[in-house]
Amino acid sequence: MSRASEQFLAEIRDARERLIETRLTDTALTYCIAGLSRIEEALRRPVRVVILGEYNSGKTSVADLLIGAGLLPTSVVANTQVPVLMTYAETASMFGVTEAGTRIRVDGDENDPLTDIAFRAIQVALPLEHLRRLQILDTPSAASPAAFIEDADIVIWCTVATRAWTESERALWASLPPRCCRNALLVATHKDSLHLAEEVTSVTERLRAMTTGLFRDIVLVAAEGGRDDGAAGHAGATDTGAATLRNAVASLAGEIADRRTHKAEKIVRRLGRLTFHHLSSARLRPEIATLLTDWESRSGLILEQLTAGTRTVPSAIEELLQAYAGFAELLSPGVILGDSIPITTARALTAPLHWPANGAAAQRLVKTLVSDLTALLRMLAARSTAASPRHGDYQTARGILLALADLDGSFAALERMLGSSTPDATA
Numbered sequence: 001m002s003r004a005s006e007q008f009l010a011e012i013r014d015a016r017e018r019l020i021e022t023r024l025t026d027t028a029l030t031y032c033i034a035g036l037s038r039i040e041e042a043l044r045r046p047v048r049v050v051i052l053g054e055y056n057s058g059k060t061s062v063a064d065l066l067i068g069a070g071l072l073p074t075s076v077v078a079n080t081q082v083p084v085l086m087t088y089a090e091t092a093s094m095f096g097v098t099e100a101g102t103r104i105r106v107d108g109d110e111n112d113p114l115t116d117i118a119f120r121a122i123q124v125a126l127p128l129e130h131l132r133r134l135q136i137l138d139t140p141s142a143a144s145p146a147a148f149i150e151d152a153d154i155v156i157w158c159t160v161a162t163r164a165w166t167e168s169e170r171a172l173w174a175s176l177p178p179r180c181c182r183n184a185l186l187v188a189t190h191k192d193s194l195h196l197a198e199e200v201t202s203v204t205e206r207l208r209a210m211t212t213g214l215f216r217d218i219v220l221v222a223a224e225g226g227r228d229d230g231a232a233g234h235a236g237a238t239d240t241g242a243a244t245l246r247n248a249v250a251s252l253a254g255e256i257a258d259r260r261t262h263k264a265e266k267i268v269r270r271l272g273r274l275t276f277h278h279l280s281s282a283r284l285r286p287e288i289a290t291l292l293t294d295w296e297s298r299s300g301l302i303l304e305q306l307t308a309g310t311r312t313v314p315s316a317i318e319e320l321l322q323a324y325a326g327f328a329e330l331l332s333p334g335v336i337l338g339d340s341i342p343i344t345t346a347r348a349l350t351a352p353l354h355w356p357a358n359g360a361a362a363q364r365l366v367k368t369l370v371s372d373l374t375a376l377l378r379m380l381a382a383r384s385t386a387a388s389p390r391h392g393d394y395q396t397a398r399g400i401l402l403a404l405a406d407l408d409g410s411f412a413a414l415e416r417m418l419g420s421s422t423p424d425a426t427a
Helices: 003-021 027-044 059-067 167-174 178-183 197-210 242-278 286-308 313-331 343-353 360-384 391-405 407-419
Strands: 047-053 084-088 093-097 103-106 121-126 134-138 154-160 184-189 217-220
Touching (some): 003 027, 003 242, 003 391, 027 242, 047 059, 059 084, 059 134, 059 154, 059 184, 059 242, 154 167, 154 178, 154 242, 178 184, 178 242, 184 242, 217 242, 242 360, 242 391, 286 313, 286 360, 313 360
Parallel strands (some): 047 134, 047 154, 084 121, 184 217
Antiparallel strands (some): 093 103, 093 121
């Protein structure tokens, strides 16, 4: 996880904890806290690397290279007839997963009677720092590759360098969903069988030509224990390619973490907006609620006219800002400009913001503007409501939500639009 991703995760965790500390029982806030918790969980989920390939293609050896050569228990290396999931734990442990889904701890010793059980899968947990960020799934050759890619973030296909990318391998890879190619590596094992540098170059170039567009990168490795049945191989003095492989996986994992963070930022902003819009909506005085209803009717009509094509985007924005200013003054006199709002204010100040031309994107932008203006009015309405013992807590919650939704910047821009007008020529 990048530093930016870690910082964002820390920010939403802090926001969630501060919202909990308000001890408000508002329904919108409850949903927001639950949503933030799920987003945190998704961001903390390790990137899953799924290793696929035909029999004797060196899958388990590649897994061993990824976690650190020789760290896999010998009982795992010697038996790869079931999926093996490698995860992080404070202390090393190994579990067998039965057909019923029950996890049974085993020590991996050949004399352990539990190792005679026909497990559906094996989980190996190791205290390795990089396994906090990665989960590695070594798959059996007898099973269909498609059975393991549903939760895959990175897919590694193992092929033997001396006979790389056979017709059967091409057919198996083609049967997988196209999304697998987005974060896929082709790993050619048994690199040590290529004795000359020219042979390595030739194999690499041939694989690139045959797999164009199918993999993000191609890596050749000389993994010790290259056989899936656990039989040992030897790479001698040859560069195993382990560092290149780990760097390639780390690079893809970093991209995935950044994409997750980018998506999470959008979701958090949306969640913050929705929560801000609905926070304490049931606590308003009747006359204040009526004003908000009138605003929603007015803004809704403008949106309908925009959608129908009877109003342009600039005129819709101008009308919305003027209407907002009027309602804001009714809720909190003097909050905009004072006694009157010059018509030239909105017209003069919409141009510098470069609003988009008419179209679907422009209409979505105007709808977002309406939502934000509505949120501003709700905030003003809350200030107009008689103070209660929880008023301060609601103010605190609103401040947190403003930051989550990144609305403070939007509201500052709106304030400049409404409060920094050019002089009215008719004044």
